[in-house]
Amino acid sequence: MSKRLLPLVALLGMALGAVVMVYPYAYMVGSSLKTRREFAQDKEGLVPPRFRLEERLRHSRGESSALDWPGADWPLWQNYADAIRFGRVDRFLGNSFLYGAVITAVQLFLDILAAYAFARLEFAGKRVLFGLLLCTMMVPPAVLLIPNFLVVRQLGLVDTMWGVVLPGFAGAFGIFLLRQAFLNIPAELEQAARIDGCGSWGILWNVVLPLSKPALITLGLFTFMGAWNMFEWPLVVLSDQDFYPLTVGLSLFRSETSADWPRIFAASTMGAAPLILLFLAAQRYLVGGISLSGMKV
Amino acid sequence: MKKSLAPYLYIAPAFAAALVFSLVSMGISLWASLHHFDAFAGAAGYAGLDNYRRALGEADSHFWLALGHTALYVVLSAAGVLLTALPLALVCQRVRWGQALFRTLYFLPSITPGVVLALVFYHLFGVWGNLLDDRRTALPALALMGVWAGAGYNMVLFLAGLTEIPQHLYDAARVDGAGPWQQFWHITLPMLRNTLVFVVVMTIIGAFQVFTSVYIMTSGGPERSTEVITYTIFLNAFAVAGQMGYASAVAWLLFGVVAVFVFIQMRLFRSRKVYDE
Numbered sequence: 001m002s003k004r005l006l007p008l009v010a011l012l013g014m015a016l017g018a019v020v021m022v023y024p025y026a027y028m029v030g031s032s033l034k035t036r037r038e039f040a041q042d043k044e045g046l047v048p049p050r051f052r053l054e055e056r057l058r059h060s061r062g063e064s065s066a067l068d069w070p071g072a073d074w075p076l077w078q079n080y081a082d083a084i085r086f087g088r089v090d091r092f093l094g095n096s097f098l099y100g101a102v103i104t105a106v107q108l109f110l111d112i113l114a115a116y117a118f119a120r121l122e123f124a125g126k127r128v129l130f131g132l133l134l135c136t137m138m139v140p141p142a143v144l145l146i147p148n149f150l151v152v153r154q155l156g157l158v159d160t161m162w163g164v165v166l167p168g169f170a171g172a173f174g175i176f177l178l179r180q181a182f183l184n185i186p187a188e189l190e191q192a193a194r195i196d197g198c199g200s201w202g203i204l205w206n207v208v209l210p211l212s213k214p215a216l217i218t219l220g221l222f223t224f225m226g227a228w229n230m231f232e233w234p235l236v237v238l239s240d241q242d243f244y245p246l247t248v249g250l251s252l253f254r255s256e257t258s259a260d261w262p263r264i265f266a267a268s269t270m271g272a273a274p275l276i277l278l279f280l281a282a283q284r285y286l287v288g289g290i291s292l293s294g295m296k297v
Numbered sequence: 298m299k300k301s302l303a304p305y306l307y308i309a310p311a312f313a314a315a316l317v318f319s320l321v322s323m324g325i326s327l328w329a330s331l332h333h334f335d336a337f338a339g340a341a342g343y344a345g346l347d348n349y350r351r352a353l354g355e356a357d358s359h360f361w362l363a364l365g366h367t368a369l370y371v372v373l374s375a376a377g378v379l380l381t382a383l384p385l386a387l388v389c390q391r392v393r394w395g396q397a398l399f400r401t402l403y404f405l406p407s408i409t410p411g412v413v414l415a416l417v418f419y420h421l422f423g424v425w426g427n428l429l430d431d432r433r434t435a436l437p438a439l440a441l442m443g444v445w446a447g448a449g450y451n452m453v454l455f456l457a458g459l460t461e462i463p464q465h466l467y468d469a470a471r472v473d474g475a476g477p478w479q480q481f482w483h484i485t486l487p488m489l490r491n492t493l494v495f496v497v498v499m500t501i502i503g504a505f506q507v508f509t510s511v512y513i514m515t516s517g518g519p520e521r522s523t524e525v526i527t528y529t530i531f532l533n534a535f536a537v538a539g540q541m542g543y544a545s546a547v548a549w550l551l552f553g554v555v556a557v558f559v560f561i562q563m564r565l566f567r568s569r570k571v572y573d574e
Contacts, residue, residue, distance in 0.1 A: 007391055007393045007394075010389075010391035010392045011392050011395070013388045014385075014388055014389055014392050014395075014399045017403065018402045021403050021448075022405070024417045024418065024421060024445075025417075027417060027420070027421060028413070028417045031420070043423070043424050044424050110311035111311060113308070113310065113311060114311035117304045117308045118308070121303065121304040121307065123301075132320075133312070133315060135320075136315045136316065138559045139552075139559075140552060140555050140559070141506065142506040142508070142526075142548065143323070143549070143555075144319065144326075145534075145548070146329065146530070146541055146548060147321075147322035147323065147329070147545070148318055149535075150322075150325050150329065151321065151325065169314040170311075170315040170317070170318040172311075172315050172319075175311060200303060228410065229410045229411060231508075231509050232509065232527075232531070236535050247410050247411075247412040247413075248412075251412055251512070251513055254419075254513060261420070264416060265417075268412075268413040268416055268417065272413045275408045275410075276405065276408060276409070279401075279408045280401070283404075286408075
């Protein structure tokens with residue numbers, strides 16, 4: 001193949017793949033704009049029938065069309081409004097934000113302290129303790145589901161918001177990531193601060209952290225996304241719907257017998273949008289972080 | 298060196314959390330798996346290996362069935378990732394324009410809740426010919442969604458691996474008259490070995506724990522054809538039976554299978570400098 005043609009073929013291939021990646025999202029958003037009747041009649045289409053040109057033409061000719069179906073006068077955002085009003089999606093979204101924020105804040109704080117000690121302080125048993133942490137990181141979450149539930153139950157926190165967030169505070173992976181970032185900071189800077197009378201606590205907050213912003217942002221984003229997407233744990237630990245995060249709330253709609261699918265898609269779109277916006281705002285940290293460490297969302 | 302308590306205070310909170318929700322948890326799980334342990338009635342006596350025996354040996358146990366499904370899902374996922382993410386990375390590397398845009402679009406599923414993806418594909422698979430209603434196509438359909446969702450993420454990993462290959466190797470090969478295929482087999486693949494193993498192992502470990510898509514899309518059906526290990530654990534412990542002891546035994550059996558790959562993963566983390574001395 002000629003040198004000029006190759007990038008063009010590659011571009012075409014990637015564009016084709018991009019369509020495959022985006023199509024389910026287009027389907028989700030398109031379906032979220034349909035009325036129930038439209039979804040029942042036309043499950044495949046990306047554009048709700050009442051907005052299609054041929055239906056409009058048929059309507060203008062006085063023939064029967066999708067514009068005669070119930071809900072044809074709906075505004076675009078009808079399902080979104082209904083999902084909030086009747087499905088309490090705003091409540092679920094609020095819970096998800098709360099869980100994400102609390103888990104991220106606490107985990108980051110604990111990770112920072114531990115990572116700093118492992119990177120810069122000397123103490124007996126450091127290597128053994130670090131190895132132990134490495135071990136905890138490798139236990140598959142699926143194995144921890146039942147015992148974590150038993151621990152949380154023992155603490156009397158089943159069906160509470162604390163029960164949802166508590167296991168999320170443990171994050172050995174963040175300690176490894178931050179420790180690596182802290183190790184890359186020149187030790188001379190810290191020595192200078194120490195001469196100026198700074199203790200290890202002051203050095204951590206005034207010297208080390210400001211210089212580790214990219215790693216902190218990366219870890220924070222990943223932790224938040226992981227918390228936002230968690231499903232099995234809150235599903236198991238909660239039964240009061242008031243505490244449901246969005247993921248569990250969505251599965252609740254799904255199990256209703258007469259599921260209102262366009263409304264579920266509206267709720268799904270609202271559940272996916274915040275992370276996508278966050279990703280767009282901060283993707284250089286995320287992509288860089290993955291390349292660096294193979295971090296999993 | 299001054300002996301001080303301070304370092305221990307720094308690591309204590311994180312350690313407490315990590316220990317309670319992993320090592321202590323594991324201990325409790327092991328204990329539960331050795332007892333007749335009902336979620337509602339509580340522990341009812343030492344059971345020895347009864348729970349394990351029941352999982353491995355009894356006719357009504359779905360362990361082997363579920364393990365078979367899980368294994369098939371794992372194989373399909375690993376093969377799917379290799380057949381999508383690596384070629385995508387190789388193609389993406391050649392693109393001169395819009396690489397960042399493609400990376401963003403391909404990455405979308407990685408930042409979308411699994412529940413949302415499952416709800417959407419539940420309908421797409423219906424539209425495409427009721428793939429989830431047929432016991433022969435349901436599990437491959439779930440794997441297909443998993444591969445689709447992971448393609449962009451793994452592509453980014455491969456792209457990072459590709460950029461680490463020194464360009465002069467290709468230049469030298471070209472001087473020696475090596476074509477694109479020979480360059481791929483003799484330079485790209487060997488140099489990408491670490492990334493390849495890393496991606497495959499991470500995919501395998503993740504695939505062993507697939508749950509959300511099964512729960513949302515098939516509930517293990519049709520005719521149990523998509524019942525995977527994590528779903529068996531969930532059903533037994535939380536859904537109907539409340540048999541925590543038995544479910545814990547199944548979880549430990551799962552861990553035993555995954556442990557091999559976890560061991561490889563641990564070594565890889567060292568080699569990737571996430572963890573070094």
